[in-house]
Amino acid sequence: MxxxxxxxxxxxxxxxxxxxxxxxxxxxxxxxxxxxxxxxxxxxxxxxxxxxxxxxxxxxxxxxxxxxxxxxxxxxxxxxxxxxxxxxxxxxxxxxxxxxxxxPVYDLLGGKSREKIRVYGHANGQDIDDTLHHLDHLISEGYNAVRLQCAIPGLEGTYGTLAGKKDYFELQSDRPLPPEQLWDTKAYLDFVPELFKKAREKYGNSVDLLHDTHSRLTPIEAARLGKMLEPYNLLFLEDSVTAENQTGYKYVREHTTTPLAVGEIFNSIWDAKELIENQYIDYLRTAATHAGGITPMRRMADFASLYHVRTAPHGPPDISPIGHAAHAHLNSWTPNFGIQEFIGFGGEALNSVFKYPMTFEHGHLIVNDTPGLGVEFDEKAAEQYPYKRSYLPVSRLKDGTLWNW
CATH class of the missing domain: 3.30.390.10 (Enolase-like, N-terminal domain)
Known part of the structure; x- marks a missing residue:
């Protein structure tokens, strides 16, 4: 061949x-x-x-x-x-x-380690009540793990919420340039614990909760946040610190027992080597689409398993159904799999282009036994949806300083 x-x-x-x-x-x-x-x-x-x-x-x-x-x-x-x-x-x-x-690819990897793949959804809101309303909806759909993000009072939004829109992609319909938003670390640290306090008061421990800081904090700030969130028993706190300097997570780890996750912008095992072998993190969030595919992800999972680190692949809407299927096969095999980010199946346009071998049931994905990855791609349908230039947002502090988004 x-x-x-x-x-x-x-x-x-x-x-x-x-x-x-x-x-x-x-x-x-x-x-x-x-x-x-x-x-x-x-x-x-x-x-x-x-x-x-x-x-x-x-x-x-x-x-x-x-x-x-x-x-x-x-x-x-x-x-x-x-x-x-x-x-x-x-x-x-x-x-x-x-x-x-x-x-199916999972059989080529060594066969299934599990029959279903646990996933978590996103509950984003303009205030706490709005966020909890979205949490209600996800729980009613069967999710038992949900990431909570909420706009910060005094700002137009923060990571996960932008200017009252559902998605930053919508902000670029007329002017495809990076959307900008303000960031205020003090306001964020003062506010976020209240969000999780209210969520636990309403739901107790019936649902696992997660949160994404999106690399906005310094190590000592992240350590403080992790400490404040300990009473609310998070499944993990994601991207609390930028990871170019991997030892930054050492300082967060030393000050809090809140589990830590990072890795969605990693593109090789070397980005995570010190984090894993020093057990600074609990979940590795690297995506197959951005880290060289299935072949290196097997090695990363095996290496992580030696140090009690679980996988939790990045699952945003800007990874195609083929990438999500690759994760489903990897997750089915990976012995140290933890949880998969899942933003739901696409709308009418996406589903006209891609057919994929997964179903959602009671907070889990089930992947079928179609040979290969199991995804179908309609080339003619894809032609109806031409490329549109777009960007991720950028953040600035109130004085104009560019910050991490």
Whole structure:
């Protein structure tokens, strides 16, 4: 079997997605997700100009050799553009191997460790009552783990809420430039414990609660927040500190027993090595789409398991259903899987482009036994939703200083 073509599709059925299709001389093809939110076309150029010419004629079954070739062979290793491009190729190769074998990818990885995949949803609100209203709704849908985010009094919003809109993507409909919002650390630290206090008063411990700081705090500020949230028994506190300096989490860990999670912007095991081996974190949030695909995620999970760290892959709406399916197969296999972020199945446009092998039942995803990744991609339908330039937001302090978003 040989690779005869690699096609790249960019579509926007609600969000921009970069879909990789590897075709073979035996008619079997595989699909991969190479979406990098806000830098989609950079990945497309990398795939078209630098990867595709190198893979035509190669054996698609040699997944490990191709992964090493793309990682080590370019000399300029790592980075989100490179690793997202490699991820799209890697997923497509696993999809081909599964289809040829007649087996779902989780069976190729070693078989299921579990029959269902626990997920958590997002409850975002403009105030505490609004957030708890959304929490009510998710609980009624069957979720038993929910992330709470709330606008900060005195600001137009904070991470998870923007200017009264459901989603930052909506703010760019007329002017596709990065939305900007203010950040006030003191106001945030004064407010967030009250949100979780009210949630526990209403629900007790019947639901697991999570929170995402989105790297807005210094280590000592994050330590203070973790300490204040200890009475509310969070499943985890996510991205409390930027992780470029991995030892920052050492100081948070030393001051609080609130479980810590990080990793959604990581693109290799090296981003997490010290965090894992020093047990500074409890959950690794790295996404297959942004970290080179299924092949390296297996290694990251195995390495994490040696240090009591569980996986909790990033699951935003800007990862395509192919990326979510890759996570579902990985999560089914991973012995040290913890929980999966899940924003729900897409709307009419997305569902006209992608068909995916998952169902949601009582706070869990169930993945079926379709060979490969199990995702179908309608190329004609995708043509109806052309790419639309968009960006993630940026944050500024009240004095105008650019801050972490």
């Amino acid at each position: 040989k690779i005869v073509d690699i096609k790249i599709f960019v579509s926007n059925p609600g969000r921009n997605f970069v879909t990789v299709k590897i075709e073979t001389d035996e008619g079997v093809f595989g699909l991969g997700d190479a979406t990098l939110n806000g830098r989609e076309l950079a990945v497309v150029a990398y795939l078209e100009e630098h990867i595709k010419p190198c893979l035509i004629g190669r054996d698609p079954h040699k997944i490990e050799d191709i992964w090493q070739y793309l990682y080590k062979g370019c000399y300029w290793r790592r980075g989100p553009i490179t690793m997202t491009a490699i991820a799209g190729i890697d997923m497509a190769l696993w999809d081909i191997k599964g289809k040829v074998a007649g087996l």
